[in-house]
Amino acid sequence: MTRAADFAAWFGPDAFDATYGYDLAALRGVRPCPTPPGFAEHWRARYQRARAVHGTMRRAALGPVGAHELYRIDFPGTDDRRLGGWLALPRDGRVHRGVVQSHGYGGRSGPEPGILSPGTAVLWPVARGLPTASLMPDLPALAAEHVLVGIDSVDSYILGGCAEDIWCAATALRDAVGQVPLHFVGESFGGGIGALALPWDDRFVSGVLRVPSFGQYDLRLQMPCTGSGEAVRSHVAAHPGARAVLAFFDASTAATFLDVPMLLGCALWDPAVPPPGQFGVRNAIDGAEEFVSDAGHAEYPGEAEQLAAWQRRVHGFIDEVDRIAAP
Template structure:
């Protein structure tokens, strides 16, 4: 039976989104071991991505807080061009570049809640998603984005979206100059970030918020309200797809991370089951963990939790930058 506070918050008619895991059990969820050739495959994709010139084109939007905001269009693989937003600090040169992912479905506007005033930031929108890229390079979420290309490791949409983060980083560097990079991603963006980050040495740190796509051995057994349910149903009918998913498990990729990572994991989450989130965190060596009462939900006190989360990301970013500078100076 779930904690009484969840019954008070969400009601007894709501599925128990702890899935029977308490905090001790969540800390014990193992990441999925890598299949043969996992790292080599991802490194080869990164090398290929670095041969693509980003060719960013900026269209001014206006000021938002401490930043000048632009719509950015940039190249990815195979001649496709994606759009998002890019923002530069008004007060002077940027000291860090941020690649800021989003949840499943895209975003409607930039969100600077976790972004320092002196950061340059790109808000890429995944292929097939959001206000700019709906149906471009992949179907929309409603039309099956999370299943697109799942017949092959080389065509699966989650892999292509992770590769697109490298292209977005290249576009940011092209505009803002050579900067240490930091990644922020939530839910879909958290899982995609975990897949992309281990292979890109331009990044010095990251925050992954309620990351998706972790621990498919467990995830495929748990009914949920998020994109995982569509994948669960598909794999039940096409069990061969389980082998494809082994190359896109965020908990597997997280084990290759060699940078400081802050992960925010929820105890209750009906969209991204908590054991998958914690499997990602449990794989990381340089981990800073914030345990959230719930994810993908409104609940009493959520504003204070969000304020702590935003401050935590900013502080973690500052420490990651300082650690990277110290390491560079020691060389």
């Protein structure tokens, strides 16, 4: 940030205070939620289940994107589902790393070429039930409905299945390009799911999470928002027993188990994903690199410059992880 943010001027007198009363110092003091008994065992069992999934990725060529060839794909997931997405492979055939890039709770209508770089294969999966590539008749596509699917049981809650989708995407990508190191990039919904999925999968050598969701439910459940968290907040108010389920899907709790290099992008003002939840994830990770933006899930002055700086930081971070890890 190069100047003080003026949220009142940017977002108008009718906008609610999406800092939730936290300045940067207070945000850096947010701690992750405590770990419930059986947390790690639950996630390790899920991971082993997902690693047992194998099958054929189906590809349809879409043509070149710069130095990469782009494909529309689908691949096997858990629960006998097939997940959709896009795959980009270097046209010269030389791959030294892979990237799995997730998405926000609106799903994805196509790939995000900004992550492409030489020697990098990228898979953009779409989580089960979400538009446009993984729509399914038994799952709602609307975020406010999707986020409540199976919420009354640790074994059935949809966020667990979405984490399994990341592991199955990693399997599909490695099946396509070989045993290269993998990096994860996720934003909002994808950032939160990444925090849940990465600690248990040693195929990933780094993670990049921007404005991650699903962090610090002790605070989030007290904070009205415009994102999927509002549906969860309302549900838990009416069904308090669901809070115990959410303890197993708290991204800040899961992040305490991360032991690979991480880059966290968090916002000071965000009406969709309250910043205390984002920083709960960031603060759970000792040694994480940090990028603080003025706002998230909103247009604001200087947004383009900050997003460009973030993109440069992501590429530099991944390059540095690979450089340090190189034999």
